[in-house]
Amino acid sequence: MYKKCFYSRRVIYRRKRRLQKIDYDRNYSTSSSASSSSSSSSSDSGHETYDVNQYGQNAQSIASDIMTASNKEISAYENYHDDEYDNINILNDLQENALQQSPPLYDGCRFSTIKTVKMLMDFLISRVSLDKSNIINLMKLIKMILPVPNALPISWKSIMKLFGKINLSSNCTNDRCALYKRTLKTNEIVEIVNLDVRTQLKSIITRNINLIKQNYNLFPPSDITSASFYKSTTSNTNSNTITIVLHTDGAPLVRSAKLCIWPCFGSIVELPPPVREYQTNIILLALWSSKTKPDVNVFLKQTIDDIEYLITNGTTFYINNVEYNFVVRTQFFLADLPAKALFLKTTSFNGYYACNYCMTKGFWNGTSVIYPYNKNDLQLRTHREFIAAAKEAEEKATEKRLANVQGVKGLSYLLRIFSYPIQIVLDYMHLVCLGHVSSIIKRWCKIIDKVDLLKIDNMLHSAKYPHNVHVTYTESIMAVEFWKAKHSRLFVLYLGVPIGISCLPILNASHWVVYCLLIKLLHTPQSGEDVNFAEKLIHLYCRTIVDVYDESLELYSLHAHLHLPSQVRLHG
Template sequence: MQRDDSCPSCSIKNKPNSELCIFSINEELERVVRSNINLIQWYRLPQNQLIADIVNGEWYTRNRSDELQLTFMLSTDGKPIVKSKRTRTSVWPILGFLVEVPYPIRENINNAILLGLWHSPATPSCSLLLDKIVNSMKLLIATGFNIYINNIKSFFLFSIPISSIFIVGRRCPPPCSKHTLYQWQHFIEKPQQQRTQTNINLCAKKLDAVNKNVLGVIGSTPLSSILSIPLQSTFDYFHLVLEIHFRFLLSEWHNIIKQNPKAIIFINEFINEIKYPHSFNRRPTDFSNFHKWKASELRSFMLYIIMPLLIKLRLNIPNCFPEVFLSHFLLLYVYVRVLHNLTDLGDVLNMPMFIHFYLSKFSSLYDQCKELYSVHALVHLWQQVQQHGSLAFHSLFASESALQVFEKLSHGSVFLGEQISYWWCVFQQLHYKHVHYSPSLFTVDEIIEDNFIDLNNLARYRQEFDLSFNQKFGQFHDSSFKYYSRYKAGLIT
């Protein structure tokens, strides 16, 4: 809609209620590739690749080419951007990240590829949002992508990597009858066959005739023409594990623990005494406000804090939290921790027994009405990791962070989509001409010379250090001896 156009419904000028901005995939790709070409070429070598990354997943290795290759991870999500009582609008960016750029550099906002942007009070249809983008991708897949860097022509092949199983749900019995259950007992007795893209396409064709969902398929999507929905769409552990399942567990545990006020105080003191690395920007506080925690706080709490906290709580206040809940959760904890970032690809084959036992006992410890699909879906995460790499490497944390950036690119309440698109193009063009990522980000191994050393701490421990130095080397150090406060190994300082 142009600025001088009128809305066909209300005839109001200069206030479009919907905006769809489509970006040039070639230009966005060129921007990111130019900034990362040295990293992309370095990361092609197997010895430089992270063992848990997508590039070592079975799907990627099966479809790997000897040619230079670019592989997209696609995502989209909506974020409310105008929240007034009269007007509520949301922005829906369609983002891509290049798998060939090593993690975590690929998730930097400057390496995000914006394919399209929808701004409206209404949720867009799949066809409206994706048709033009998918057509551009089909062309890229068919023709490849050429780019000149330092007068050298590089040709890239283009593909898209990134399972689902159809489960028959049953309504929970009266007096509830509200939830559709996916009970472990029924699943393990008669596992369903894995769905295929052909099956999903047939169900989508029947939708026009019946005008309702067919075997769980609620509509067709243009994406099915360039990727396999069952094989190349993943469960996001950010939402599935942290935002849904783990928050539910915290709610159940809080109802038990709050019966003993001393236990709540103990937990809060434990959390507040934790010394975090400088890279932890968000840190969980006040256990009673767990429902307000952001996903990054839930991640820190589950992966690093919860197990030592519960064990110490049981030792100090034994009766405040049943041991059976701790033992049961330990199964999920091991399952998620291992799948989050594999150190050995063979470990994934040991994970089914943990989640199988966890799900088999879930309904005996918690409300049977909570045995929903979000609980059942946990059983498929190990298969997903086997195909697409560890959970940390294809989560939506980067996409969710990008939503905050897009929100800050707009002001007021008019033409917000146009504003976001304009400033995104300006900032990204300025960035890629001056910033180029180098493999030294991962290979540097050196002492950092700076003035951050604490002289008071140095004086406090110098005598003890000098004695230890003498015991180790048989002499005292001379006046040329220097002290350093920081050491850098790759991305770790």
């Protein structure tokens, strides 16, 4: 890790403010004994004597003192020269300090009201998971126990007021909007939450700084850090790097109301697996809650602006008395096929020009759009051509209908931080485990008899797994649509070959073994030769699937397999 041998103005300023806060708390502790008699009399009377106007004057004087102190601090360190990493506005620190200087919970308390409520909310909501009514009842009980007077809020409105204003509106105030002054329907209301990216990055990096600083390699050979794209983006910098992976998907909140929530997550590549996937190390970037699907240019605008700022300017974290400079990069965007089309403003997976990587056009076979292997046009798309097509589509679009230019329907805000298509990757879980494997098994159920199907079920139930594999096949292979991704993953990587050889016809078994082998090679390649061999097997598998089954399996989900080897070379 690279570190500075000097401290920035911000670090020195925060040290001074910390000392001032210690003195502030000490003064309250000293004055508490002197004011205990007056507090007791107030407690007996049962009336609060806290002067709100006096607090407003005190807050103004405190803010004035902070501004004066900051000006003195700035002038005292004029010899320090700002560098490219000092991108934190000092006004942010002033706001944080003003927040900390809120009135104490009661006379003589060492904690401010805001800090006390925040600690209680963190515990009651995050740790205990109490609902709103029980939280309010508990807050009322705590308020009765505390000395009188005290400033503990006992209503949800007053709790929210402590942390700032929240504006909610049920009608549009934009006079240019078609919904101007009209009360919005429930399916037109959208709730968007944007969370601070830098604060979460600092928290995760601070907790895992020893892992990031380690000199020994904890990454497997086939990890992202060993792939060509990561090496190319980190080889030209001597600074510490934070590389972010973005992924998103939608999930229903209430089935009856059709309300869905779309979270956007981020993970840090520099953390070795499995630490990278721990819940505490996942960044929650934004949330979309609505009955309608998200518009990426509205949903992720603030998040992408924040990440773009960090990419341009870098950031600095003060960890264990050491100041670290970090360069921020993005690795790739990951989503299933429907979500990818939605967030990139492209044709869905069941349409023409659905491929994100090449110019292959689908054909209608009477029931669905297929992508025959012998009609593939594997000319790769480029970022510049995609941007041009997106702008052309926006120019041709009307109020009632979107234009489609070679599968592109508009310009996505994601392209400000991702390069198309090399940073847009296919989701292995949905494409392979929940997609093609399920389709192939359904075909098996039509061509083999019930005796062999029962034999497969018995083999799945009687299989012995290692102690760290917690998978149980409770559903029959005839109900493969109820399998989870972990069942299909275990099947295609380990169980599928012996089961296929013993229960399938020779032609189907041979074809299936080819698929299992190529997925295994791409899942954990040990060298570039493994990826090259898997690429040959993919072309063999896709070319012969019509001879083994029929053309109805030549969907885009099969065609996308052709681009998996290049994705593994780029991103592992």
